Amino acid sequence: MTKLLTAHFHEPRLHELETYRGLGGYEGLKKALAMGREQLMEEMKKSNLRGLGGAGFPAGMKWSTVTPEAKDPGPRYVVVNCDESEPGCFKDRVLVTRAPHALIEGLLIAMHAIDAKQGFIFVRGEYQVQYRILDKALAEARSAGLLGERSIDLMRGAGAYISGLDTALLETMEGKKAWPRQPPPFPTAKGLMGRPTVVNNVETLCMVPHVVLKGGDWFAALGTPKSGGTFLFSVSGHVAKPGVYEFPMGTPLKDIIAAAGGVKGGRKLKAVIPGGVSTPVMTAEELDTPMDFEGPRAQGSFLGAGGVIVLDETADMVMVAHNIERFLAHESCGQCTPCRQGSYWYERILERGLSGGGVAADLETLQRTGEDMTGKVICALGDTVGVVTRALMKKFPEDFKAKFPERRG
Amino acid sequence: MAKTIRFTLDGRTVEAREGETVLEAAQRCGLRIPHYCWHQALGNPGNCRMCNVEVEGAAKPMVSCRLQPKEGMVVRSAAPAARRWQRAALEFHLVDHPLDCPVCDQSGECGLQDYYMDIGRYPSSLRDDKWHMGKRMPIGPHIMLDQERCIMCTRCTRFVSTVSQSHELGIFGRGHSQVVDVVPGRSLDNPYSGCLADICPVGALTDRDFRFQVRVWYLDEAESVCPGCSRLCSIWAHTSTRRPWHNQGRRLARLKPRLDPEVNGPWICDEGRYGFAGFDSDRLGRVLRLGRDAAELPWDAACDEIAVAWHRVVRHKKPEGLAVVASGALSNQDWAGFRSLFVDGLRLSRFLFAPEPDQVGAEDGLLRRRDKVPNLAGGRAFGFGAEIQSLTWQTLAEQIEQGEVWGLYVVDRDPLKVWGEKGRALLERLDLLVYQGPRKGLTGELARFRLPATAWLEEDGEFTDFQGRVRGYRRALEPLGQARPDWEIFAAIEAAFHGGGGL
Numbered sequence A: 001m002t003k004l005l006t007a008h009f010h011e012p013r014l015h016e017l018e019t020y021r022g023l024g025g026y027e028g029l030k031k032a033l034a035m036g037r038e039q040l041m042e043e044m045k046k047s048n049l050r051g052l053g054g055a056g057f058p059a060g061m062k063w064s065t066v067t068p069e070a071k072d073p074g075p076r077y078v079v080v081n082c083d084e085s086e087p088g089c090f091k092d093r094v095l096v097t098r099a100p101h102a103l104i105e106g107l108l109i110a111m112h113a114i115d116a117k118q119g120f121i122f123v124r125g126e127y128q129v130q131y132r133i134l135d136k137a138l139a140e141a142r143s144a145g146l147l148g149e150r151s152i153d154l155m156r157g158a159g160a161y162i163s164g165l166d167t168a169l170l171e172t173m174e175g176k177k178a179w180p181r182q183p184p185p186f187p188t189a190k191g192l193m194g195r196p197t198v199v200n201n202v203e204t205l206c207m208v209p210h211v212v213l214k215g216g217d218w219f220a221a222l223g224t225p226k227s228g229g230t231f232l233f234s235v236s237g238h239v240a241k242p243g244v245y246e247f248p249m250g251t252p253l254k255d256i257i258a259a260a261g262g263v264k265g266g267r268k269l270k271a272v273i274p275g276g277v278s279t280p281v282m283t284a285e286e287l288d289t290p291m292d293f294e295g296p297r298a299q300g301s302f303l304g305a306g307g308v309i310v311l312d313e314t315a316d317m318v319m320v321a322h323n324i325e326r327f328l329a330h331e332s333c334g335q336c337t338p339c340r341q342g343s344y345w346y347e348r349i350l351e352r353g354l355s356g357g358g359v360a361a362d363l364e365t366l367q368r369t370g371e372d373m374t375g376k377v378i379c380a381l382g383d384t385v386g387v388v389t390r391a392l393m394k395k396f397p398e399d400f401k402a403k404f405p406e407r408r409g
Numbered sequence B: 001m002a003k004t005i006r007f008t009l010d011g012r013t014v015e016a017r018e019g020e021t022v023l024e025a026a027q028r029c030g031l032r033i034p035h036y037c038w039h040q041a042l043g044n045p046g047n048c049r050m051c052n053v054e055v056e057g058a059a060k061p062m063v064s065c066r067l068q069p070k071e072g073m074v075v076r077s078a079a080p081a082a083r084r085w086q087r088a089a090l091e092f093h094l095v096d097h098p099l100d101c102p103v104c105d106q107s108g109e110c111g112l113q114d115y116y117m118d119i120g121r122y123p124s125s126l127r128d129d130k131w132h133m134g135k136r137m138p139i140g141p142h143i144m145l146d147q148e149r150c151i152m153c154t155r156c157t158r159f160v161s162t163v164s165q166s167h168e169l170g171i172f173g174r175g176h177s178q179v180v181d182v183v184p185g186r187s188l189d190n191p192y193s194g195c196l197a198d199i200c201p202v203g204a205l206t207d208r209d210f211r212f213q214v215r216v217w218y219l220d221e222a223e224s225v226c227p228g229c230s231r232l233c234s235i236w237a238h239t240s241t242r243r244p245w246h247n248q249g250r251r252l253a254r255l256k257p258r259l260d261p262e263v264n265g266p267w268i269c270d271e272g273r274y275g276f277a278g279f280d281s282d283r284l285g286r287v288l289r290l291g292r293d294a295a296e297l298p299w300d301a302a303c304d305e306i307a308v309a310w311h312r313v314v315r316h317k318k319p320e321g322l323a324v325v326a327s328g329a330l331s332n333q334d335w336a337g338f339r340s341l342f343v344d345g346l347r348l349s350r351f352l353f354a355p356e357p358d359q360v361g362a363e364d365g366l367l368r369r370r371d372k373v374p375n376l377a378g379g380r381a382f383g384f385g386a387e388i389q390s391l392t393w394q395t396l397a398e399q400i401e402q403g404e405v406w407g408l409y410v411v412d413r414d415p416l417k418v419w420g421e422k423g424r425a426l427l428e429r430l431d432l433l434v435y436q437g438p439r440k441g442l443t444g445e446l447a448r449f450r451l452p453a454t455a456w457l458e459e460d461g462e463f464t465d466f467q468g469r470v471r472g473y474r475r476a477l478e479p480l481g482q483a484r485p486d487w488e489i490f491a492a493i494e495a496a497f498h499g500g501g502g503l
Helices: A017-022 A027-034 A037-047 A059-064 A091-098 A100-114 A128-143 A166-173 A202-214 A216-222 A253-259 A317-331 A337-354 A360-373 A380-395 A397-403 B022-028 B080-095 B111-120 B155-163 B195-199 B270-274 B299-314 B332-345 B376-381 B393-401 B415-419 B421-429 B486-499
Strands: A077-082 A118-123 A151-156 A197-201 A230-237 A243-248 A269-273 A307-312 B004-009 B012-017 B052-055 B074-076 B143-145 B169-172 B179-182 B205-207 B220-225 B234-239 B252-257 B322-326 B407-411 B432-437 B449-452 B461-464 B470-473
Touching: A017 A100, A017 A128, A027 A100, A027 A202, A037 A059, A037 A100, A037 A202, A037 A216, A059 A100, A059 A197, A077 A100, A077 A166, A077 A202, A091 A100, A091 A128, A091 A202, A091 A230, A100 A118, A100 A128, A100 A151, A100 A197, A100 A202, A118 A128, A118 A166, A128 A151, A166 A197, A197 A202, A202 A216, A202 A230, A230 A253, A243 A253, A253 A269, A253 A307, A317 A337, A317 A380, A317 A397, A337 A360, A337 A380, A337 A397, A337 B080, A360 A380, A360 A397, A360 B080, A380 A397, B004 B022, B012 B022, B052 B080, B080 B111, B143 B179, B155 B169, B155 B195, B195 B205, B195 B252, B220 B470, B252 B270, B299 B432, B299 B449, B299 B486, B322 B332, B322 B393, B332 B376, B332 B461, B332 B486, B376 B461, B393 B415, B393 B421, B415 B421
Parallel strands: A077 A118, A077 A197, A118 A151, A230 A307, B004 B074, B322 B407, B407 B432, B432 B449
Antiparallel strands: A230 A243, A269 A307, B004 B012, B052 B074, B143 B205, B169 B179, B220 B234, B234 B252, B461 B470
16 A cells, blocks of 8 residues: 555654655655646646645645745745644654645645745644654754754744644734634735745645655546545554554545454444544445545545544543533634633533533533534634534434533423 | 625615625614624624624524625615524623612613613523623723623723723633723823723623712713813713712713714723813802802892993993903803903903913823813804903913002913912902803902803804814703803803993
8 A cells, every 4th residue: 555654754853854865755856846737737737635634625726826936026935834733643743743844845845836035844832852853854864964044943833833834824824813714815926024924734745746746647546436546544542553644535444443453442432523623523334435535525525634523332422512612612723702701601511411411402502502503603713613623412412412412481 | 986885784775885784774864783792992802702693605604794795785774583693692691791770780781681671581491590790890990890791802902902902901821711800000180080981881890980870770961071181082071960879960971982984983081081070079060259248149239330440440431441251161162252342342361271380181092182171172263262362370470560560350260279479479469360261260259240141051052163163062951040051141241332332
């Protein structure tokens, strides 16, 4: 089975420039610089490389929507979103720890593609080790002359989940409170400091050298018709061997779980959260779902950032819902009222359910207010608050009825 | 002509100007779409989610404060779906709201109450405890903060960053526990801080001056202009006379900005807003002759006696020895009467209408002007400041000292306050001192005749602002006692002179 990003993970010194180059590193950059920008864009579009941070926006398309220099002269930026905060996702951490040069190479190609002289890598504040690894790798690349006239700087987050959202990340970088912007304009027109900016996820950029080296068609052929290449799944929860597993796009969910050693302790699988906690839950009956950007969507869920959380029969779905909603309430940025107030309201209702005070009418409130949040807020966090619990309620009604019973009198 | 875009809103055809959003076009046409965060001068962050509307052909609800209309677009703000979204947003706003309306000053003019009655009226689904935050926090000299009532519309933080540019307020924390507060070590103390109580759509920021004084539904309002400086901002005068025992017996409860895009937009400054707290103190209501034979007089008698006193002096002294001190707070009508009596009638030449030293103050690029008197421009139209120049306080004092000036007619000015203790000796030298004004001041004590005039809220009138605009104001309160508008007094005195054959 083809592996792109994790193919050389067995090399102990992969994080060093010498090892990375020895394995063919920075050849993609060399080829990209020799290519014309238009041809590079063409390959990117053909590759069907999607934004792998969760949204799945085609990367080539994003690059090509950057306002052209002729229309808006001045600096333009590429920002790497390394603010991986989704509970259940840890692929970017592994990528940066093991192969920081893959990211730097991808970033340099992206900067070449949109003619950006300045790039930024925004690293989650909690990723202390990863920051140091990136810092060292950047220094190596710089002294090897790989950056050319370009400059790349590291920035650190301050611990807000919402900063992982592109526009909130840009606000954070500008020194403001991490409140998502309401597009339009999109960052590709007005991003960092009001300049055209491409914000890409770590994994997306790590894929770019492979697209350049082997061609867009080859890359697209690895995956499904609309999602090209491979994808890193962070598998966690009740599995025997949690970890990061690379599979081609469209691999059935059950294969991914099997690779992680299956459900731990021989227990029965109850549910899978396919893409990190903000994606709606899937049941044991839906394990044949092909994991690309289209597959889980057909089941009312999302591929997200590939954070597969496996839950066995011991899991109580009200507890799961409470755990997720408590996280989202804590991380709601507080900008839009429905999310700010709704998430905490959800937390309180679920907490009361867990401590024995739930009533059946609460389920109606959860259903109704959930509908009233989703699609009525600026960013995806508020959408999620309403979606996650409603999906759990729909697919595991018995768990909820037990905690929110009909009461007399 | 600017391009207009025609779209349909709730069945009505609305013409939006270029660049206008659906909400702005609706507001201009008098159609109400619920909103909190949008404010005409503070932008449209779109975070309150109250103005959701249904757009034909759109999959999702759209916030009308950020929606640019397109030609032929069909928008519904009152359809069941749009109403459900708006009601839901309102419900979220109220989840952690303390619902302390009975003790909240915003009651009666609160966005939460208004929209609940308009589009809410749902039964509560809340079974859990509310989140508690800071109460009654005096964050500045004029503003009280209640964090629990706050709905996070961010109007206040946008105001201090874009309008007053004083940056005292911030949003601290995150999510449901975040609060609006002053930046550590600072106080909400800028020349426009009172505006925060105006723009806060709920009871989170209330006016400390107005707090607990009177319920807003007992107030009457009149269109007025602020006489605090020559900007002449449009204001509402809110008066409390229906429940005289409220507001500590004071008739004027508060001044609020009246939206006027050409003059002051939606703002007024704190000097103007809080400068009239003593509106009813030290007021004159009786026509008096003072001195050994002190007595209350009818208006006619007082005017006659003033004419007689004048004639008695001018038998042996020059008529120009009577100097007139006039305030810049006279209305245009008053200036007309003033000129008719003193210039065209008595042919006087000594006038002092320059501001008192403490009537010159701070100026800024927003609203405040240097001269803190409202209507010097109006006087200029009648020659005062043009062909008739003002004496200075210094020269007037010298001329009294040298005996060139034997009498003073003071209109709503306080020479004694300007001159200090030496002024008392000066004023006592005079053969005639007439004082006319709404307030007694220090000079009013020493006058031979003391005539009560109405204050600006007690008359209809017009001022002229520094840009030459004529600005009308309406009577908000009844005159006190015998008080009359200044122009009526001038006219009555002029008539007395005519009657006595003096002119």
